[in-house]
Amino acid sequence: MNKPVRKAVFPVAGLGTRFLPATKVMPKEMLPLVDRPLIQRAVEEAQEAGIEEFIFVSGRGKSLITQHFEIQPELRDELEKKDKLDLLEKLSHSDIPSGKVQITMQQRALGLGHAVWCAKNLVGDEPFAVFLVDVMTLGETGCMAQMIEAYNNVGGNIIATSPVPRDLTYKYGIVDVENEEKEVTAINAMVEKPDPKDAPSNLHILGRYILQPEIFTLLEERKVGAGGEIQLTDAMVRLMESQPFHSVKLKGETYDCGHHLGFIEANLAFALADPEFGEATYKILQKYIERDKNHAAA
Ligand code: G1P
Numbered sequence: 001m002n003k004p005v006r007k008a009v010f011p012v013a014g015l016g017t018r019f020l021p022a023t024k025v026m027p028k029e030m031l032p033l034v035d036r037p038l039i040q041r042a043v044e045e046a047q048e049a050g051i052e053e054f055i056f057v058s059g060r061g062k063s064l065i066t067q068h069f070e071i072q073p074e075l076r077d078e079l080e081k082k083d084k085l086d087l088l089e090k091l092s093h094s095d096i097p098s099g100k101v102q103i104t105m106q107q108r109a110l111g112l113g114h115a116v117w118c119a120k121n122l123v124g125d126e127p128f129a130v131f132l133v134d135v136m137t138l139g140e141t142g143c144m145a146q147m148i149e150a151y152n153n154v155g156g157n158i159i160a161t162s163p164v165p166r167d168l169t170y171k172y173g174i175v176d177v178e179n180e181e182k183e184v185t186a187i188n189a190m191v192e193k194p195d196p197k198d199a200p201s202n203l204h205i206l207g208r209y210i211l212q213p214e215i216f217t218l219l220e221e222r223k224v225g226a227g228g229e230i231q232l233t234d235a236m237v238r239l240m241e242s243q244p245f246h247s248v249k250l251k252g253e254t255y256d257c258g259h260h261l262g263f264i265e266a267n268l269a270f271a272l273a274d275p276e277f278g279e280a281t282y283k284i285l286q287k288y289i290e291r292d293k294n295h296a297a298a
Contacts, residue, residue, distance in 0.1 A: 002155040005148060005210055006053055007122075008046040008129040011115035012039065013059030013106040018259055027062045029133045031263070034270045034277060035090070038257055039065055042131045044093050049144035051129055055102045055122045057115045066103055071095045110222075111229025116211075117219035125213050127151075130232075132207030136266055138273055139252020143208050147248050150184045151210050156244035157236070159187065160208040162254050169199035173233040176200035177247045187245040192226040192233035203247065205233065206254050215239050 016028030023031070029039040036044075043054060056065060076095075079088045106118045116130055129144060137143040137160075147158045161175055176189040180201065189200055209232075218235040225231035236245065255266035271281040 002151060003127050005049075005051060005127050005129050005151065007055060007126065008043075008051045008053070008131055008144075009055045009057060009116060009119045009123065010039065010042060010131050010133060011057045011106070011112060012062055012065055012133060013057055013109065013115060015059075015109070019263075025061075027065050028258075029062075029065055030068065031257070033136060033257065033263075033266055034274055036094075037068060038133050038136065039068065040094050041136055042133045043069070043096075045137075045142040045144050046129060046131065047093065048142045049129070049148045051144070053100050053102070054096060055104065055119050055128075057106050057118045058103050059106050059109075066101065069094055069096045069101055111225075111227075111231055113219050113225075113230035113232040113235050114222070116232055117216060117222075117230075120216040120219075123213060123216070127210060127212050130209040130211060134256065134258035135207035136255045136257055136270070137206070137208075137250055137252050138255070138269055139250065141251075143206070143250055143252065146251060147208060147210055150246060150248045154184065154244070154246050156246060157212055157215075157239065158210040158246050158248055159190075159236075160206050160250050161203040161247045162206050162250045163202050164204045166199070166202050167196050169194050169196050169202060169204070171204075173205035174199045174201060175203050175205060175247050177203060183249045183251070184246055185249075187240065187247050190233055190237050190240070190245075192231045203249070206250060209236075211236075212239070212243055214243065 012027065012029050016023035019028050030037045033041055046054065058065065076088065102122045104118050104122055106115050143160050147160055151158050159175065164172060170193050173190060173192045174194055175187050178186040178188060191200065215235055218238045222230055223234055225234040253269065255269060256262035257266050271277045
């Protein structure tokens, strides 16, 4: 029986300079994807997968993120009085019960591996999930729920993957798997940000992990890798020497919300998929397409 995954780690200490001036005061994780902040979407994905404890690896100027998960009794009373049940329901996902949110600080930006290591004492001796909040996925079930299903079968460590164009492998962690056709398959090798000519495949590590606690001992070594940073991928490569790693190929789409165009596309895709906003968004898009067609024809 595999130990259950009860805790999720969210590295949120990054500065978000790419989104300045929007992120001058507001953390990038608080940027709204349609109707809720990116961080809430990630927490909801964790909740859908049965995860109950949330660990934020935070940094300077990031306190709004944890404030977002405070229960606001006055706001709830007000909505109840006005019978706004739909809004109450939406709000309930950001109301995390007492004792289920923990915060640790990453005092220096030394890399993703270092950020995850900062959660060591809060995670303890059990498997845990990691969510990179820049990356949002859209599918019938959440990415983490798909990973937990695989974890319940194969145990060990699980990495969500999806294909990227070959020429972009230098931006991501890339895995080499036993059988590319299979949705869940053993990982043979991993490399962080390889040159396209050296990449073992085009399957990229998309930003969702289930890891065993032994990773912390390896991260402790603080080995510096690609980009001069302490890389999570490098520690995973070491852990692979003693533990199994499986790739779960995402059933769904991945959106990189860490840059403007990816974020704009994500907003369109999530709005189109939303039962409340989908139809109206489609009409808006049609309006602009028609306008540009007429413009071109004129
Ligand atoms: C990180 C990981 C990389 C992964 C990527 C997904 O890189 O190190 O393996 O593919 O996230 O977005 P970063 O984007 O922080 O450079």
